[in-house]
Amino acid sequence: MALIVHKYGGTSMGSVERIKNVARRVAKWHAAGHQIVVVPSAMSGETNRLIGLAKEIQEQPDPRELDMIASTGEQVSVGLLAMALKSLGLDARSYTGWQVPVRTDASYTKARIASIDDARIRGDLDQGRVVIVAGFQGIDDDNNITTLGRGGSDTSAVAVAAALKASECLIYTDVDGVYTTDPRVVPEARRLRVVSFEEMLEMASLGSKILQIRSVEFAGKYRVPTRVLSSLTDPLMPLDEEMQSGTLITFEEDEKMESAVVSGIAFSRDEAKVTVLAVPDKPGIAYSILGPIAAANIDVDVIVQNQSVAGTTDFSFTVHRNEFQKTIDVLNRDVVTQVGAREVVADPKVAKVSIVGIGMRSHVGVASLMFKTLSEEGINIQMISTSEIKTSVIMDDKYMELAVRALHKAFGLDQTQA
């Protein structure tokens, strides 16, 4: 008997029929003798409906009141799922965030979990009940309702699993695992049976939307074995078969990790590049450029400062494409004249392509193979950024798919897994 946390996304909870399927799957796990805690999201579309209502009332909705409203989607989900389980003859009980309670800081709409009280959940599990906990929500020290931000139910599930020291956290979603890259771009993309925590973290930060990045951080911090798998399979498929599906995020490097040096190719078209030309090269120049950008609440991604030539340098960075114009405005207003730069040039049509792999730590020449491959395809690299297990390049966005396909082949990801 193991204690297992299931998380179901909005699509999996998207209709009465789907909720009944979730209940059938949970009942199967329970019947196998496991203790089950379920963390569902709001029914798909519901959170957007609620936020839309709020924005009709107040253009910039008050964050406390927005959380008051947005948290109701999950509250409805937990009640409906408890009913579906009861109609299958199981004893089930639902809880909101405050009833557990899930304590968070007071940052409305993007709160962070501080602690989870496991007493009430354990009491129910000990009585044979399935426990259903509303994802996405908690309360601050003054008992105000908070929410964790988009995708926050993933974080709720992993945090509940950590608090209960669960054997595994199963994240059921509308894809059947983590792939070497997006199968819509590269049909040969393969599902990874195992991926390391560090790789998953890089992929999440690079824009792969399978898991909220904070849930991956949580899984890593508390070493919660977490599996991504599909809720669209037959809910009554045999348990051992189900446990072979999906992708396991692991912390044990000696588990049978992928032998490949590179595990996956991530990419994003949401990038825009900005360059401040001929900046006088002196200490503090990065801060004098990026300080005003941060003050305007703009996230900066890749940053490159070239070697200085004749006492000036070119300073480039990328931002989300939605914040492109705002970035240029801030630079022209607050930066160019102050730092004595010549001008700002910008390109909103760039893409980022990244190779990710824990094997890169111990293998040399991985980045070289990436650059060689892109060069052979005639793709010009505009910027480069590296971490221990990732290399990202910025390029003209029209080359993005070509680059992803070429790299997927060059790193042997097309081949079926050994």
Next chain:
Amino acid sequence: MALIVHKYGGTSMGSVERIKNVARRVAKWHAAGHQIVVVPSAMSGETNRLIGLAKEIQEQPDPRELDMIASTGEQVSVGLLAMALKSLGLDARSYTGWQVPVRTDASYTKARIASIDDARIRGDLDQGRVVIVAGFQGIDDDNNITTLGRGGSDTSAVAVAAALKASECLIYTDVDGVYTTDPRVVPEARRLRVVSFEEMLEMASLGSKILQIRSVEFAGKYRVPTRVLSSLTDPLMPLDEEMQSGTLITFEEDEKMESAVVSGIAFSRDEAKVTVLAVPDKPGIAYSILGPIAAANIDVDVIVQNQSVAGTTDFSFTVHRNEFQKTIDVLNRDVVTQVGAREVVADPKVAKVSIVGIGMRSHVGVASLMFKTLSEEGINIQMISTSEIKTSVIMDDKYMELAVRALHKAFGLDQTQA
């Protein structure tokens, strides 16, 4: 400066535009220097939508989980109203039932309020905030969410007003007050400016749907001056004019009460009559007939037992028309042979017409005038039931409108108020 509680029904909160109108009205009251607590219902249709979802999942929804779900409608309302007030520049703060907290017993779907903690509300009022409290909901001693049943937000509002010792509880609804009778039946029906608590209680129990009967009981128990008025008027109408509108429910008989003996005519077509014929007349007969009916959870309204003739009597009572068939089944299965009665005869097409008036206490001949009026119209009275301030008669339902109009005229209710 007074502390005033406003309650807005589902129709008043039914759209973004209407919520903005509620905010304008509340802002006007606040600007006049009053402390305002608002108790809104869910947006119209929302509670039905949620219950419908639940019933798709589980035919007889689990009561605890149903309350978990149904309570979210009001939670969305309070958040939206707080936003609407904030966008008008007011400081406002919303609370769910559990945040106040509103403590209830553990009777899911029909809980009764046990206590309301006023500390948090007072703290906000003292800081100049408008406080918005979700109606219809509370928590039991184990922190499970409970709801108060249909129309429960009326009770929430009156209970909050009682806990805060508010000067007045204003119930804004889609009618502009309490009328001498339903204006759709009698066009000459007049709005009552003042009605006594006892009369209101009778009218609510007789099927007038303006206020939930428990809210009237609460108002009576704690002597909360309560006014029913329309939310469809211009939200910016002058305050003194607004305070002259609607109907005030009062506890002071020496206030300028209606001079009329009878204040209103209530009626209901939801009645069915059942008669058990030739029951041997001996002690305990009422219980042996009505015991099985109560055990089947059927509410009995008017009961008449005639004088015994030749050792047997006829025993008649009325039930809600929806429970007509169930009642006959129970009688034929569990009662007729056991008590030695001859048979059951029944009529599902009866109506109840009642005159209500606190003046009936001190005036003789009121019931006589009622019977004379009906007789002159050729209407046969099938059953009679009286209380201190009410006389109800059961008749063939085809005569109902005729009876109401004739009585409205006979008791002088057509005449404009002095």
